[in-house]
Amino acid sequence: MQRRPTLADVAERAGVSRALVSIVMREAAGASEQTRERVKRAADDIGYRPDPRARRLRQLRTNLLGLTFAAGQEFHADLVDGVYVAAEALGYDVVLSAVTPHRDEVRAVRTLVDDRCEGLLLIGPAQRAGRLAELADRVPLVVLARRVRGVDAVRSDDVAGARLGVEHLLGLGHRRILFLDGGGAPGAVERLRGYRRAMQHAGQPELIRPGGLTEREGAAAASAIVASGEWPDAVFAFNDRCALGVMDVFIRSGIAVPQDVSVLGYDDSALAGLAHINLSTLRQDAAGLAAGAVQRLVGRLEGPADGRDERAADLVREPQLIARQTTAPPTR
C-alpha cells in the first residue's frame, strides 16, 4: 500500500464504522471508551493522520487564518510567532504567505483568499488604505503594526512610545534632543508627533532631521551631524537600525556614546541587546500585539451576525522603555 492510509482504512482495521473513527479522531462525544481505545490503536498502527483538506471541505468552516509577512524581518518574525501561539489557543490554524522580492503583497493575499482562509492578518501592509478597505469589505481583515483608516488595526502606540523616549532623555538631564524622522514608514508620523508633543511640553526646542529605516540612512544623518560641528545632547533615532548607523559613524569620528552623545533606538531588535552594542531602545510587545490581532479577527468571525457593520477598531498597546548603555546623563 503506497498511498497514505485513510479513515476508511482505520475503520476496517478496527472493525468499526467510519463514522466512529471520525468521532474518535475528533475527540467528539458519542463513542465508548473501549471503542476509542481500539480505534486509536488501529490508527497508530497504520500511521493514520487525518487529511485537513478533506476535513475542511466537508465542514462549513475552514478554521484557517491567513497571515502575510515580510520574510527576513525580525519584528515580523516575532509577530508570526505570536500569531501561531494565539491562533492555536483559539483553535485556528495559520496559513503563511510571505512577501518577498519576487512575490508581492497582492499575490500573497490572493493565495490566502483562494485557500479559503476565513480571515486575514496583514503585517505592515504596503498597499494604500483604499485598497485595504476594499479588501476588508470582502474578507474579515486585521492589519498589524500599521494604522489604516476604516480597517481594524492593532499596533503599538507610537505617540506614547516616542514620548516615553523623550521623557527618558529629559530625565537624564538632556535638553538638546535631536529626532531622526522615519519619513513615510509606518508609525513615523506618530513617533514624530510624540517627540514634538513631549518637547513642547518640556519647553525645549524641536530638533528634527531626516533619518530613515536603515543603518545606511542613520549613518548619513550622523555624518551630516558631525559635519555641522554642532552635536546635540542626544539622538533619538526612528528605529534601532538607524541608531546603529548613527553610532557607527559617531564612534569612527571619535564621538563617544554615551559620554559625548546619548543614542536611543526604537524596536528592541535582536542586535540592540548584544553586549557590545547595548542600545537603549523602546520595545514593542510583539506577542501582545499578535494576540490582540488574532482575538480581534476571531471575534469578528465568531461574533454576532449583526456585528459586521461594527466600526473599525484601532487597538494600541504601550511600548516599553529598555534603558541600556547608550543613554546616560550628560558629562559636561
Add this chain to the structure above:
Amino acid sequence: MQRRPTLADVAERAGVSRALVSIVMREAAGASEQTRERVKRAADDIGYRPDPRARRLRQLRTNLLGLTFAAGQEFHADLVDGVYVAAEALGYDVVLSAVTPHRDEVRAVRTLVDDRCEGLLLIGPAQRAGRLAELADRVPLVVLARRVRGVDAVRSDDVAGARLGVEHLLGLGHRRILFLDGGGAPGAVERLRGYRRAMQHAGQPELIRPGGLTEREGAAAASAIVASGEWPDAVFAFNDRCALGVMDVFIRSGIAVPQDVSVLGYDDSALAGLAHINLSTLRQDAAGLAAGAVQRLVGRLEGPADGRDERAADLVREPQLIARQTTAPPTR
C-alpha cells in the same frame, strides 16, 4: 448568496455543464473558443475562484512542496524567495511552515506532512542526521544549506569558499591570517578545512581561534586578540555577523580596518553591503541554491519509479568573493 461561488454556479450561469467549466478553468483541451469565452465571462461576473483543496483532493497529486525556514533570518528569507520562484516555474505550489521559538522543527514538518505535501524542503534543519534520514525514508526530502549524510542536500561549497577567501587575503600580501571558527554550526567544519588547506598550500602557519555565529562572539574573539597584543595581518571570520563584532571592537580599540588589520566575512548579508560597513565577504547564491533544491526534489517526485533507491545527492555551488573596503594590502 453569502457563500463563495462554486464551479457549479459558474456552470449554471454560463448554461453549460460543470465538466466544461472545469476544462475551461484548467485551460485544458476539449472546449470551443466560444464556450471558453462564455465560461470565463460567467466566472468573472460572479467572482469565482477554484478551490485548491477540492482540486487537490480529487487529483492523485497535490503539487505541493513543503518548506520549513527560520522566520527572521535573512539568508533563509532569500532562499524562501528563490524556492517560490523555482517552484512556480515547475508548476508547484509552496506551503510555508515557520520554525519559531514556540514552534519547533518537528512540529513544522508534521504540519507539512499532514497537508499532503509531496516533498519537503528543509532550510538548515537542526535535527540530527539520523532523524532526517528516517524522515527522508518516509517522504521525499531535500535539505538546504546543510550537509546531511544519506539525505539529498544542496548547499554552498564551503571548503571552496574559505579557500577563495584565504587566496584573496594572500593575494593582497597578507601572511598571518587568523581564522575565527564557527564551532558546530552548519558549514563550520568545511570552512575550517578550506582555510587549513589553503594556508598549508601557501606554506603559511595556521592561526585559529574560536569565533562564533554572532556579533557578540565576534566581539569576544576580537577582545582576546586585542588583549594578546599581537595582531594578525587579517581576520577571516566565520560569518558576517561575527566579522561585524570583530570590527566593532577593533574600531573602539583604535585599530583601523583595513589599514591595521583586514577583516573578511562570509554570507554577504544585507548589513555587509551598507556604505559605512562595506565588509568584504563571500556571497552564497541563494537563488541558485533554492532552484537547485527544488529541481532535485521535483526530479525525485517525477523521476522514474525505480529511482527511489538512488543514492543521496550532495549538490554544491561555488560561493563568490565580494571584495569591498575591509580588506586591503598591508600598509606596513
Add this chain to the structure above:
DNA sequence: TTGTATGCGTTATCAC
C-alpha cells in the same frame, strides 16, 4: 464538442 456519473477523504444527519 459537450454532458453524465463517480470518487477523492472527511464530517454531519439520520436512523437503529
Add this chain to the structure above:
DNA sequence: GTGATAACGCATACAA
C-alpha cells in the same frame, strides 16, 4: 453507542 448514507467542490473516465 453504533452504522449507513449524503454531501462538501472539484476532476476525470466515459458516453453521447
